[in-house]
Amino acid sequence: MNPTALIAEDEPLLAAALQAELARLWPELQIVATVADGLSAAAQALALRPQLCFLDIRMPGASGLEAAQAIAEDWPAGEPLPLLVFVTAYDQYALAAFDAQAVDYLLKPVDTSRLAACVARLKARLAERRAPASPADDGLQPALTRLRALLEAVGAVGPAPRLTVIQAGVGNTVHLVPVAEVLYFEAADKYLRVVTATREHLIRLSLRELLPQLDPQQFWQVHRSLVVRASAIATAQRDESGKVFLRLHDRPERLTASRLYAHLFKGL
Numbered sequence: 001m002n003p004t005a006l007i008a009e010d011e012p013l014l015a016a017a018l019q020a021e022l023a024r025l026w027p028e029l030q031i032v033a034t035v036a037d038g039l040s041a042a043a044q045a046l047a048l049r050p051q052l053c054f055l056d057i058r059m060p061g062a063s064g065l066e067a068a069q070a071i072a073e074d075w076p077a078g079e080p081l082p083l084l085v086f087v088t089a090y091d092q093y094a095l096a097a098f099d100a101q102a103v104d105y106l107l108k109p110v111d112t113s114r115l116a117a118c119v120a121r122l123k124a125r126l127a128e129r130r131a132p133a134s135p136a137d138d139g140l141q142p143a144l145t146r147l148r149a150l151l152e153a154v155g156a157v158g159p160a161p162r163l164t165v166i167q168a169g170v171g172n173t174v175h176l177v178p179v180a181e182v183l184y185f186e187a188a189d190k191y192l193r194v195v196t197a198t199r200e201h202l203i204r205l206s207l208r209e210l211l212p213q214l215d216p217q218q219f220w221q222v223h224r225s226l227v228v229r230a231s232a233i234a235t236a237q238r239d240e241s242g243k244v245f246l247r248l249h250d251r252p253e254r255l256t257a258s259r260l261y262a263h264l265f266k267g268l
Contacts, residue, residue, distance in 0.1 A: 003126055005052035007034045008041035008067060009087065010059045018054065018087070018110055025112075025119050038062025042070035050082050052122060054106075057088040064088075065151060069224045072147050073258035077241035081143045083125055085118060103150055144260055163213035166194050168201035177201055183232040183248055184255065185210060187225035197250035220264055222246070222257035236265045 005022070009015035015034055022029055029052075033044040039061040045053055053071070055064030062070070064086055075081055085104040104118050166177040177194055186193040187207050194201040207227060214227065221227045228246065235247045242259035257265070 002028045002030045003052065004030045004032045004048070004050040005054060006032060006041065006045050006048065006050045006082075007054045008036070008038065008059060008064060009034070009054070009056045010036045011056075012036075014056075014087075014108065014110075018115075021110065021112060021115055022119070025116055026123075036060070038064060038067040038070075041067040042074075045071045045082060046074055049079070051126060052085065053082045054085045054087060057086055066224065068147060069151060069260065072144060072260050073224060077259075080129055083122055084147070085122070103146060145263075148260055148263075161213065162215060163210070166201070166203060168194060168203050170201075175201060179214070182229065183251060184226060184228040185219075186227075195251065220261070222255070222261045222264065224258070224260075226255060226257075228255060228257075238262065238265070 003026075007015055007018060009018065015036070019031055019034065022031070032048045032050050035041050035044055037060045038055075041053070041055060041059070041064070042062070045067075053068070055067055057064040059067075068084055068086075072081060083104070085106060087106045087108060087110065089108045104121060106114060106118060163179050166179060166182065168175045168177055177196065177199075181196045182194055183197060184195050185207065186195065188202070190204065191202040192205050192207065192210065194203055207221075207225065211221065211227065218229060218231070219227050220230050222244070228248075232248045232250065233246050234249045236244050236257070237247075238244045242262055244257040244262050244265050246255040246257060248255070
């Protein structure tokens with residue numbers, strides 16, 4: 001069976017050039033989808049299950065890294081994650097993070113010799129996957145570990161002032177919500193749900209903007225769209241797929257932590 005790949009690139013000329021070069025260097029490779037934004041990249045990857053994903057870092061809707069996170073979180077248990085190749089114009093600091101995690105990347109504009117070397121590595125890694133392995137060895141945990149470390153390294157920013165109060169506006173009224181009372185934050189469309197023991201508020205802020213302002217010892221990101229106060233967690237239960245379900249002390253709902261963050265609950 002021919003290997004399959006998805007290309008996510010929001011610049012049509014660059015997407016077409018990459019596809020043409022891949023066709024020349026790797027004629028057997030079948031491109032199953034070409035998309036122009038991160039949300040479509042994640043959706044199509046999960047629907048079509050390609051073996052490779054070429055992801056532009058900066059795209060509308062969601063970045064290539066965010067698309068990779070969504071793919072990793074929702075990928076079916078027991079199936080190897082697609083091999084990820086990031087296409088980027090990042091500086092050397094970010095590229096060092098890619099190198100440290102042995103993640104393939106291509107610099108824009110894509111150089112033919114660099115792409116040829118990348119193709120050779122991808123072929124070798126696909127061949128390794130076809131080699132006999134134990135039934136439990138799907139390569140998922142090492143892939144998740146590399147991706148988690150990459151997200152932390154590339155997403156690292158300088159120290160930011162700690163947030164102590166959330167301002168949530170409703171009509172002409174602004175509610176001041178102490179961060180000390182917040183049990184969890186959940187991304188919802190263009191808003192962020194701020195949930196306390198007794199109330200919920202919506203604010204126009206992304207998790208990406210919020211996270212640097214929270215104490216990481218107190219607030220744990222447990223899903224791409226969910227940050228929970230650690231001390232608010234009463235129980236954590238893992239299922240067979242590796243997801244972890246959380247019960248809180250002061251709320252009735254059950255929250256889901258993805259496999260990407262299951263390492264936070266080492267006692268399971």
